[in-house]
Amino acid sequence: MVILVPGANAAVPAAPCKWSLEPENRDVLGKYAAVALIRTDARRQPKGEPALYHDTRGWMDWHGDPNCPSCELDLGKLPPGADKVLVVVYTYAAMGPVSELKHLRLTIADQLEYALDVSNCGDAAIILGEFYQRNEQWKFRALAEGSSYGLAALGRRLGVEIDDSNPTCGPTDPPGGAPRSGGQATGTGFAVSSNRILTCAHVIEGMNEIFIASFDGRYRAEPVMIDRQNDIALLRVQDAPAFTPVTFKDGTGCDLGESVVVLGFPLSGLAGGGVHVTNGGVSALFGLHNDASLLQFTAPIQPGSSGSPLLDSGGAVVGMVTSTVPDAQNMNFAVKSVLIAAFLSACGVEYSSDRPQRTYTAAEMTRTLQPALWRIEARST
Secondary structure, X not given: OEEEOOOOEEEOOOOEEEEEEEEOOOOOEOOOXXXXXXXXXXXXXXXXXXXXXXXXXXXXXXXXXXXXXXXXXXXXXXXOOOOEEEEEEEEHHHOOOHHHHOEEEEEEOOOEEEEEEOOOOOXXXXXXXXXXXXXXXXXXXXXXXXXXXXXXXXXXHHOOOOOOOOOOOOOOOOOOOOOEEOOEEEEEEEEOOOOEEEEOHHHHOOOOEEEEEEOOEEEEEEEEEEEOOOOEEEEEEOOOOOOOOOEEEOOOOOOOOOEEEEEEOOOOOOOOOOXXXXXXXXXXXXXXXXXXXXXEEOOOOOOOOOOOEEEXXXXXXXXXXXXXXXXXXXXEXXXXXXXXXXXXXXXXXXXXXXXXXXXXXXHHHHHHHHHHEEEEEEEOO
16 A cells, blocks of 8 residues: 655556545535545646536546545546546535544555545645646645635636535525615624624625724724625724724534523614623524534524624634524524634634633623624615
């Protein structure tokens, strides 16, 4: 068995070959993450449609369990000009980093092996390696190239559109948070750095004037980065005093049944201009259709709650309120903090994270975190 390290290459025994991928955490691949093959020429220009795990092509076929897939790959059947095949592991809809897989082991034709530790990888997609042709001989090169925004962003970089959503999930449910009147909308945001505010993308979508407001003042804001697929927007605020940022929960997030608190500005103007607090619990670790980017909670929310931080009992952010099911009772959803952290890292924002050692009351959290909370006011002109 030839053991490869990043950057090393070795000859593939034959053009028709079988390879398999084994993750350490088998509960993730197939549910939260998947594998794809992308054909390119020698300069990495795309050559045809990629092969996602739920697709098959004339030059390959998937086998095995999605949690530990294998592939029959016939490199001899690639179309002219397709000189490379990239092997990519990615999370659905860039919903978080591939670090949840912990460790990957790729075995090719029972003769080549490549093991890669991804437990500290913050990227939502990573190129494990590439099959390539050199002097009529097929080889495999071990790689570890990351893409912060996942497979779709990697595809755009190469020049091909790729739908990296979970094929078992339906379309995103309509958000239930930002009340709109004509060309206006309101929501909630919270500080993640001295001059950056995080809120939901749907709160500011289609708006060209954005303000943040609280008892500390009212300031103009502008979008820095928007991830519409995951409903995240990062705002920059100028000419304002330095904000007090929130702290994100360090680690994988929260547990099923854990108590949570929502702080926000629901029904702005009708329910008063101050911060509102509601309590509840984590009722599911997935959204509708097993969407692993979301968690479900029971703390009541109202229009205007979109963008509110979801806090654990230690006052650390475990999610951001994004949507609800209108006809259900307190069936609400929040973007998981692990996805938000990946988004902020990709934006170059240094955020605070910790695992609190004590429990706070909702009143204590409100007093402590109120300086970080802002009402979002957006309008189109």
